Amino acid sequence: xxxxxxxxxxxxxxxxxxxxxxxxxxxxGGQRPLWLELLSLPLLVLIWHVLxxxxxxxxxxxxxxxxxxxxxxxxxGPLLSDFGKTLARAGIGFVVAMxxxxxxxLVLGRVRLVDRLFGPWIVVGLNLPAxxxxxxxxxxxxxxxxxxxxxxVINKVPLVTTTIREGVRSFAPEYDELADAxxxxxxxxxxxxxxxxxxxxxxxxxxxxxxxxxxxxxVFEVLGSxxxxxxxxxxxxxxxxxxxxxxxTVVFIVVVMTVEYLVLRPLEHRFLRWRDTH
Amino acid sequence: MARHALNIDVRxxxxxxxxxxxxxxxxxxxxxxxxxxxxxxxxxxxxxxRLIGGVDDDFVGEISVDGVPARQAPPPGFVFQDARLLPxxxxxxxxxxVLGHVDEASALAMIGRVGLGAHARAYPRQMSGGMQRRLGxxxxxxxxxxxxxxxxxxxxxxxxxxxxxxxLFRSIFxxxxxxxxxxxxxxxxxxxxxxxxxxxxxxxxGISGELSFDIPRAAxxxxxxxxxxEAVSAAGQxxxx
Numbered sequence: 001x002x003x004x005x006x007x008x009x010x011x012x013x014x015x016x017x018x019x020x021x022x023x024x025x026x027x028x029g030g031q032r033p034l035w036l037e038l039l040s041l042p043l044l045v046l047i048w049h050v051l052x053x054x055x056x057x058x059x060x061x062x063x064x065x066x067x068x069x070x071x072x073x074x075x076x077g078p079l080l081s082d083f084g085k086t087l088a089r090a091g092i093g094f095v096v097a098m099x100x101x102x103x104x105x106l107v108l109g110r111v112r113l114v115d116r117l118f119g120p121w122i123v124v125g126l127n128l129p130a131x132x133x134x135x136x137x138x139x140x141x142x143x144x145x146x147x148x149x150x151x152x153v154i155n156k157v158p159l160v161t162t163t164i165r166e167g168v169r170s171f172a173p174e175y176d177e178l179a180d181a182x183x184x185x186x187x188x189x190x191x192x193x194x195x196x197x198x199x200x201x202x203x204x205x206x207x208x209x210x211x212x213x214x215x216x217x218x219v220f221e222v223l224g225s226x227x228x229x230x231x232x233x234x235x236x237x238x239x240x241x242x243x244x245x246x247x248x249t250v251v252f253i254v255v256v257m258t259v260e261y262l263v264l265r266p267l268e269h270r271f272l273r274w275r276d277t278h
Numbered sequence: 279m280a281r282h283a284l285n286i287d288v289r290x291x292x293x294x295x296x297x298x299x300x301x302x303x304x305x306x307x308x309x310x311x312x313x314x315x316x317x318x319x320x321x322x323x324x325x326x327x328r329l330i331g332g333v334d335d336d337f338v339g340e341i342s343v344d345g346v347p348a349r350q351a352p353p354p355g356f357v358f359q360d361a362r363l364l365p366x367x368x369x370x371x372x373x374x375x376v377l378g379h380v381d382e383a384s385a386l387a388m389i390g391r392v393g394l395g396a397h398a399r400a401y402p403r404q405m406s407g408g409m410q411r412r413l414g415x416x417x418x419x420x421x422x423x424x425x426x427x428x429x430x431x432x433x434x435x436x437x438x439x440x441x442x443x444x445x446l447f448r449s450i451f452x453x454x455x456x457x458x459x460x461x462x463x464x465x466x467x468x469x470x471x472x473x474x475x476x477x478x479x480x481x482x483x484g485i486s487g488e489l490s491f492d493i494p495r496a497a498x499x500x501x502x503x504x505x506x507x508e509a510v511s512a513a514g515q516x517x518x519x
Contacts, residue, residue: 181331181356182376192375196366274366277401
């Protein structure tokens with residue numbers, strides 16, 4: 001039996017774009033020059049260096065001095081163990097908060113009654129000062145790792161819940177009808193219809209979550225812990241040791257940027273590349 | 279008595295607290311028969327198609343396919359008014375993911391059959407509206423369904439594409455003989471494809487007329503189609519059977 005004549009229209013698909021190889025397209029403003037992006041951070045370091053030379057104060061060391069301090073702290077100091085502790089706390093807090101927040105967001109997004117009943121709790125959670133949560137956890141549970149991670153989770157969960165709830169609310173009913181018509185079983189429906197619609201929201205929650213958790217873990221470590229980046233920065237603060245503070249800050253920024261460029265962006269590109277096709 | 283492929287008995291269907299859209303509505307369709315539901319916009323044609331397809335099960339009554347309640351019968355091939363593709367999957371995955379049991383080779387073959395062979399790995403956003411509709415059709419046909427539900431499959435398509443799709447439908451109807459319900463507001467579509475035309479009118483929806491075409495689909499020429507379409511229009515206006 002004959003089929004329809006083959007369509008061969010030109011679509012604006014990159015020549016190399018195969019199934020797994022869709023490239024990110026430039027926006028309406030055209031291709032962004034990569035060299036500008038690559039130049040951005042060295043420019044910041046250069047400005048810092050010039051400022052440090054001009055000011056010539058022990059409270060603003062040069063990037064070179066800070067670099068030496070990083071090497072020294074890595075080789076002979078507590079830098080690695082501090083970062084290990086902070087990363088472990090942030091990692092555990094992030095995973096637990098994402099899991100609980102996603103579950104709550106799914107329930108609140110799907111069940112209107114539950115949303116009406118517990119929605120205000122989320123508003124309270126969103127507006128609760130992080131420092132109050134940390135102090136309360138430390139008083140009730142003492143200065144323990146559990147109290148610190150719990151405080152992180154309590155601070156982060158409302159944000160994840162809200163984002164995922166919005167994602168669930170934005171589900172297109174037409175896709176449900178499609179699944180009904182073709183009798184798509186629930187598990188398959190979850191995989192091919194719900195998760196892809198939820199993914200942009202989950203990635204947004206992860207991104208804001210990571211940036212929030214980094215910051216609050218450090219604050220909580222200053223408040224009460226026996227090690228970690230926040231604890232060490234607090235110690236350096238007491239001695240007005242800006243070289244130490246900046247050494248930890250620079251490494252901290254490198255870690256954050258590594259997570260952004262080596263984990264989040266590839267994930268985003270892998271799962272959301274269809275949105276960049278035209 | 280001959281067993282019907284599709285038995286529709288909708289005792290009541292209403293939206294919210296309004297008056298019923300369907301009340302004691304019955305329609306039977308023989309195996310392999312192509313029935314066109316024709317009537318003005320908003321009369322209830324698409325609603326009936328959704329009830330048959332299991333997209334809407336909020337009604338009182340029974341719809342069975344080959345003697346099995348519609349919800350438990352094998353899934354129909356459903357062509358929606360819009361293409362309704364999943365934008366996060368490419369063309370092949372739009373078939374494989376939704377149909378589950380259709381493998382990549384079968385999906386590729388069906389995509390080639392609707393003329394999209396060169397775009398098997400393109401995403402819906404990279405396709406024109408006509409190409410998306412073809413892909414929606416490929417999805418409906420890929421599982422070789424015994425029941426085909428077509429909701430205005432030609433609406434807002436250009437005449438060249440409509441001609442090609444009509445040809446494809448004719449060949450499918452002759453070769454595979456799926457029982458088909460075609461919803462259309464255009465008497466000409468019905469005249470080209472249907473074995474029988476059921477005219478809808480009123481509220482609750484009633485069957486105001488029926489026409490059975492005695493000229494085989496493949497043998498219908500332009501003059502026959504124009505004459506049949508005219509008969510459908512006249513029946514729609516006069517309520518003749």
